[in-house]
Amino acid sequence: MLSPATIISKFLLQHYQGFYSWTDTLKGIYYGPGSTSTSLPKLLELLGVKKAFIVTGRSLHDKTDVVKKVEQILKDSNAYGATFYEIGQHSPIGDIRKAMKILEQVEADVIVAVGGGSPIDASKVIRYHLQQDSGGKTIPQIAIPTTLSAAEYTKGGGYLNDQHLKVSINSPELAPAGIILDAELTLATPEKLWLSTGLRAIDHAVENLYRPLVPPPVKHMAYAALADLFKYLPLCKKNPESIEIRQKLQIAAWMSLFPMKLEKYSAIGLSHALGHKLGGPYGIPHGITSCLTLAPVVKLKAETASESDKEWLAGALFYLREPSTGSIEGDILKLSSLIQKLVDDLGLHSTLTEYKVPREDIPKIATLALTRSDHPLFAKVVKLVEELY
Incomplete structure (x- = not known):
């Protein structure tokens, strides 16, 4: 036997x-x-x-x-x-x-x-x-x-x-x-680094749902990545020695940012843009920036995204085996809550206060993330960053 x-x-x-x-x-x-x-x-x-x-x-x-x-x-x-x-x-x-x-x-x-x-x-x-x-x-x-x-x-x-x-x-x-x-x-790989970069992969998958030029088949692969990441990250925290779970997570991360040859450059979305401006200057690891910014950005999308992008975001609930709230905006807010709950359950909750990010830098961070201070979303992004303290 x-x-x-x-x-x-x-x-x-x-x-x-x-x-x-x-x-x-x-x-x-x-x-x-x-x-x-x-x-x-x-x-x-x-x-x-x-x-x-x-x-x-x-x-x-x-x-x-x-x-x-x-x-x-x-x-x-x-x-x-x-x-x-x-x-x-x-x-x-x-x-x-x-x-x-x-x-x-x-x-x-x-x-x-x-x-x-x-x-x-x-x-x-x-x-x-x-x-x-x-x-x-x-x-x-x-x-x-x-x-x-x-x-x-x-x-x-x-x-x-x-x-x-x-x-x-x-x-x-x-x-x-x-x-x-x-x-x-x-x-x-240290647990916090491994799990937080798993949230980075979730960030890739979510932002591929509203990133310009991403074709529908790749968006559906992002859904599959979300399903596996939400399932296997908590299991990996409980059983960190499981090579099987880790291999499944590596493949899920692959699906979250599946290689594409696009017609022209397509930047990842606002969560990544904020992460880039918070990470290097203030010494915040990439994975932790996603733990900070992704749920709030998804919440903002319920208000500001195009109807098409809202539909793609709301569709994630089906793949996460979660019932609909009855409205597209409600489903996006629920997705935001699920992301934040996962961050908390994995022990990855943090604040900008922990990393000593000066509050007076908030307008600069918002400007750099949006590329200009007269962007229509500037005031909302400033408020979003304020709530990360």
Whole structure:
């Protein structure tokens, strides 16, 4: 008779391990527990690269064996160049400059980003600046995420400039060439970081429901992501060692920001815009900014969104197995309440007071998020930020 552990392992291998490929830039997404050891060598061969430069953060490097495992796989493939582990939160430009110098010294031809949104975004920025400096084609990137921030699915990235302001870059060539979703590597991720980036994934899914140019099939994938994230985040808090739950959450994060080739640039919505202006300047992690801003922004949408966007938002209740209130606006307000309840239940409630955000900065934050102070929603957004204290 097979043991329960063997049965679970066979189930995971059969249902949550596989491969997906799309577009000229993204050569493949490998997913499944333990998949790094087999898929990383495959991606190196697929990309035709010889020497890898690992970009990661200090905590992941110093406090876990995740980076060492990736280094060993690269060494076994005779493809290890060097590791840079000083990428700070929100990818400061000073850290990026240091990494660029080392990458050029070792003559690496591929970056392997290991960790959350900061090293993944930093790798995109490194590649972008190298491309700008050389005027040639950028080197490829392989992303091995250990959070649910979903930065690996976009062709854009962000960093903090010398004035600690968020700067965004965007280019079709910046999408990673390969992504590895290995739930085993997420076991070392701190609980608050893991769960809060799960809220970041919910933020992606919700804002894809009213983001311009997103086609209906992708919106329905966002619904599926919401259903799984709402289900599995609380289960993961109760059973943090479950690799099965973690793998399902990684796939849900993938669905929350499914790779798309849009006709033109389409920015994520107001919750993300506020998060970008709160995160870097005030040292608030990306996941926590979503915990702060998403529920209030959805509440505001019940009042200000277009009828089409309201219908998409209200439709989320069906996928969350929640009854309708009887009105579209009421359903959106209920969605906002459900998001806030999830934040609270996961122990992720916080305030701007905790992060010492000066109240006098509120108008500036609203202006930067909306891109101008004469925006029709300026007064409402100022009030929204005031209520985050």
